[in-house]
Amino acid sequence: MKLLLLFLLSALLPAQEDTAAAAARAMREGRFAEAERLYRALIKQIPQEPRLQLNLALALHSGKKYADANAAFAQFLKTNPPPGPVHLVAGLSLLKAGRACDAAAVLEKARRWQASEQVLTELADAYAACKRYPQAGAAYLAAAAKATANAGRLQRAAARSFWQARDYPAARPLFTALGPAFENDAEFLYESGDTLARAEGFAAGLPLLERSVELAPGLTPARGALGRALVEAGRHAEAIPHLVAASPADATLLMPLSRAYKATGRVEDAARAEQQYRQSLSTQN
Amino acid sequence: MKWSSLNLLFLTLAGNWTVAPLGPVLVTGESVKKPLPATTPGGIAVFDYNNDGRLDLFFPNGGALPQGPKAPNALLRNNGNFQFTNVTAAAGLTGLDYDLGAAAGDYDNDGYPDLLTLGLRGITLYRNQGNGAFTNATAAARLDNRGRWSVAAAWFDMENDGDLDLFVVNYVQWNPATEQVCLVVGKPDFCHPRHYAPEPNALFRNNGDGTFTDVSAPSGIAAHKGKGMSVAAADFDADGLIDLYVTNDRTFAFYFRNLGQGRFEECAFARGVAVPQDGRPVSGMGVSAEDYDNDGRPDLVYTALRDETFPLYRNLGQEFEETTAKSRLAPLTRALAGWGIAFADLDNDGWKDILAARSDALSATGGYGAKAKEPPAWFRNQANGTFAHGAGWAALEPAMYRGLVAADLNADGCLDVVLTALQATPRLLRHPCQGAGNWLSVDVRAPGTRVRIGAQTRWVSSATGYASSYLGPLHFGLGPAQQVDVEVTWPDGRTRRIATAVNRAIQLKP
Numbered sequence: 193m194k195l196l197l198l199f200l201l202s203a204l205l206p207a208q209e210d211t212a213a214a215a216a217r218a219m220r221e222g223r224f225a226e227a228e229r230l231y232r233a234l235i236k237q238i239p240q241e242p243r244l245q246l247n248l249a250l251a252l253h254s255g256k257k258y259a260d261a262n263a264a265f266a267q268f269l270k271t272n273p274p275p276g277p278v279h280l281v282a283g284l285s286l287l288k289a290g291r292a293c294d295a296a297a298v299l300e301k302a303r304r305w306q307a308s309e310q311v312l313t314e315l316a317d318a319y320a321a322c323k324r325y326p327q328a329g330a331a332y333l334a335a336a337a338k339a340t341a342n343a344g345r346l347q348r349a350a351a352r353s354f355w356q357a358r359d360y361p362a363a364r365p366l367f368t369a370l371g372p373a374f375e376n377d378a379e380f381l382y383e384s385g386d387t388l389a390r391a392e393g394f395a396a397g398l399p400l401l402e403r404s405v406e407l408a409p410g411l412t413p414a415r416g417a418l419g420r421a422l423v424e425a426g427r428h429a430e431a432i433p434h435l436v437a438a439s440p441a442d443a444t445l446l447m448p449l450s451r452a453y454k455a456t457g458r459v460e461d462a463a464r465a466e467q468q469y470r471q472s473l474s475t476q477n
Numbered sequence: 478m479k480w481s482s483l484n485l486l487f488l489t490l491a492g493n494w495t496v497a498p499l500g501p502v503l504v505t506g507e508s509v510k511k512p513l514p515a516t517t518p519g520g521i522a523v524f525d526y527n528n529d530g531r532l533d534l535f536f537p538n539g540g541a542l543p544q545g546p547k548a549p550n551a552l553l554r555n556n557g558n559f560q561f562t563n564v565t566a567a568a569g570l571t572g573l574d575y576d577l578g579a580a581a582g583d584y585d586n587d588g589y590p591d592l593l594t595l596g597l598r599g600i601t602l603y604r605n606q607g608n609g610a611f612t613n614a615t616a617a618a619r620l621d622n623r624g625r626w627s628v629a630a631a632w633f634d635m636e637n638d639g640d641l642d643l644f645v646v647n648y649v650q651w652n653p654a655t656e657q658v659c660l661v662v663g664k665p666d667f668c669h670p671r672h673y674a675p676e677p678n679a680l681f682r683n684n685g686d687g688t689f690t691d692v693s694a695p696s697g698i699a700a701h702k703g704k705g706m707s708v709a710a711a712d713f714d715a716d717g718l719i720d721l722y723v724t725n726d727r728t729f730a731f732y733f734r735n736l737g738q739g740r741f742e743e744c745a746f747a748r749g750v751a752v753p754q755d756g757r758p759v760s761g762m763g764v765s766a767e768d769y770d771n772d773g774r775p776d777l778v779y780t781a782l783r784d785e786t787f788p789l790y791r792n793l794g795q796e797f798e799e800t801t802a803k804s805r806l807a808p809l810t811r812a813l814a815g816w817g818i819a820f821a822d823l824d825n826d827g828w829k830d831i832l833a834a835r836s837d838a839l840s841a842t843g844g845y846g847a848k849a850k851e852p853p854a855w856f857r858n859q860a861n862g863t864f865a866h867g868a869g870w871a872a873l874e875p876a877m878y879r880g881l882v883a884a885d886l887n888a889d890g891c892l893d894v895v896l897t898a899l900q901a902t903p904r905l906l907r908h909p910c911q912g913a914g915n916w917l918s919v920d921v922r923a924p925g926t927r928v929r930i931g932a933q934t935r936w937v938s939s940a941t942g943y944a945s946s947y948l949g950p951l952h953f954g955l956g957p958a959q960q961v962d963v964e965v966t967w968p969d970g971r972t973r974r975i976a977t978a979v980n981r982a983i984q985l986k987p
Contacts, residue, residue, distance in 0.1 A: 390811055470746070473728070
């Protein structure tokens with residue numbers, strides 16, 4: 193995002209005006225460290241001017257010093273709470289600093305200022321990173337409705353968020369609509385197949401999961417989901433290699449693996465898998 | 478509002494089902510700190526405490542947390558035609574502490590059903606004196622649950638010696654002083670059960686003289702710690718002894734096979750009922766054991782939370798087959814969260830449907846917000862091993878539903894439904910009873926008794942659903958049948974057969 197939010201300052205002494213002008217020039221020319229130094233100098237002289245805090249925050253944000261920028265934004269917003277464009281940049285800065293849940297709260301204010309595609313997209317990203325998947329899905333969809341070029345990408349993100357939220361009725365129509373555009377995307381096929389398997393039954397998801405694993409044999413969660421679906425379909429021998437591959441990352445797969453072993457006459461392997469499953473799950477609970 | 482006499486105001490739903498509020502508010506003690514017990518109350522007991530032939534209602538109640546004023550329990554006497562009188566005080570059932578569940582059973586064989594309440598800090602046994610009043614007999618009966626948080630219980634005759642023994646389901650260790658604050662979607666909410674240590678369940682053998690002996694350890698029950706939520710008691714393997722199935726919260730369920738001689742073996746994995754077959758552990762909540770496919774064996778269904786489905790197990794004799802997907806219950810329940818549950822033939826077609834009280838375990842003021850509230854639902858048994866959405870309940874208000882018991886409260890031959898919800902008055906769903914099939918009500922009372930009519934088999938069990946109890950006549954939907962043969966087998970093996978016309982209530986004694 194290009195920052196055009198530098199606030200012009202008035203009522204400064206001539207020397208301070210020179211410093212402010214130099215700082216603004218440094219910002220325009222991408223010399224953010226220099227701008228930061230100048231704004232800090234001005235703040236020492238005029239600590240009661242909140243707009244200097246904002247300009248400092250913008251310099252820090254532009255210089256990718258997000259943790260420091262967050263503190264400066266917070267200082268400014270404390271005295272300027274009404275929703276406005278600063279909330280968008282402050283939210284972005286929090287998001288960049290890995291504080292997604294805090295970013296969501298600030299970006300919600302930005303949405304009150306302007307529910308634009310950009311604000312909604314950033315808010316959705318913040319929700320998703322904060323694991324607030326239902327809200328993320330809704331925000332991505334709202335952004336998609338306003339989008340001119342990115343609607344498909346935003347709908348894809350919404351579908352993933354609803355899938356992560358385990359809201360399969362909401363995810364399913366999105367996956368269905370987007371299917372033709374992502375027919376060679378292994379992750380899409382996995383999420384879509386998993387949604388169908390859960391919402392409608394294993395048989396509905398099986399073809400998509402098979403295609404996903406065919407495209408990306410290293411996509412372990414997809415192999416786990418495929419293994420489960422194959423066991424449900426009674427294709428035990430085919431399920432075993434997928435479940436063996438995926439169970440180190442997901443111990444719950446040891447149970448269907450045990451079933452598959454049992455069904456194929458591998459009684460000792462079945463007992464061992466079940467024992468591992470019980471031990472693994474017992475420690476988790 | 479004074480509840481001494483209740484004139485119910487029914488609102489009409491689709492399909493002419495009607496709903497009315499019933500009794501006092503269920504007080505949970507929920508606060509901003511989200512103390513875990515506040516999400517767990519809501520059991521119901523439906524039993525005929527005064528032997529007048531009408532089913533009465535008991536609602537255990539909570540109170541302030543961590544320890545504060547108790548909200549009084551409620552006993553509603555059924556006067557017939559959906560008229561109830563609150564007789565709690567006269568009956569001496571107001572209660573002592575934070576209560577969650579209840580179980581009715583005649584432990585002293587005097588012909589009057591007694592009542593056990595399950596609470597946050599122990600259990601209380603109320604002996605029915607037969608004159609409308611109960612006395613606290615806990616100490617006299619030597620029942621001591623060691624202050625554990627108990628949720629549900631089953632009265633059952635474990636040795637077929639003619640008196641009722643008691644199995645108590647215990648949940649987790651809870652200490653308000655050390656309880657954490659947990660965040661869900663950025664808001665304080667109830668903590669996941671993994672934050673709490675498990676507890677063993679308890680088994681008390683009836684000594685036949687009004688006292689009990691704690692046999693939890695010698696029976697093998699105490700060796701298994703879980704996070705118990707509910708229990709189903711039935712002779713699952715048809716060996717003449719009542720077995721126990723216990724749902725646990727986010728950990729493996731227990732199947733306690735009754736070996737006789739007061740011994741039990743936990744074999745849920747061997748029987749295929751420890752976890753759903755996909756291996757994902759679920760939050761086992763309420764449970765119901767009935768024969769849904771009319772093959773003569775009791776099957777199992779229990780509620781769980783969102784994305785876990787409500788697992789359904791078909792009894793094959795010695796093992797179970799999970800039929801959640803095959804029965805279509807998986808897609809029907811994938812997006813639901815449930816607590817109380819019952820197999821019950823709502824349309825009297827001779828096939829038991831599934832009824833569920835729904836809502837999330839999380840708070841309606843927590844991370845999920847109002848989405849934690851859900852309406853109840855029922856799933857129609859299509860008589861071919863599959864279920865479909867049942868009609869008529871869609872307009873029911875979403876709430877934090879917990880307990881659910883199906884019972885014919887006005888003796889019209891159709892099952893009404895009693896529901897509890899957190900921080901709300903209980904609800905009575907009145908069955909329209911139009912277009913339903915024929916029926917028969919068979920009153921045998923003694924838990925463990927088996928009743929067969931044609932392909933249908935039912936067992937008397939005091940435990941049902943979540944933290945709840947039903948001790949009344951067995952209801953059979955009969956479709957178009959006009960005349961049926963009834964076979965009753967009591968726990969001691971005595972059997973009686975009679976032929977009878979339909980659409981009536983019969984009472985049979987050994």
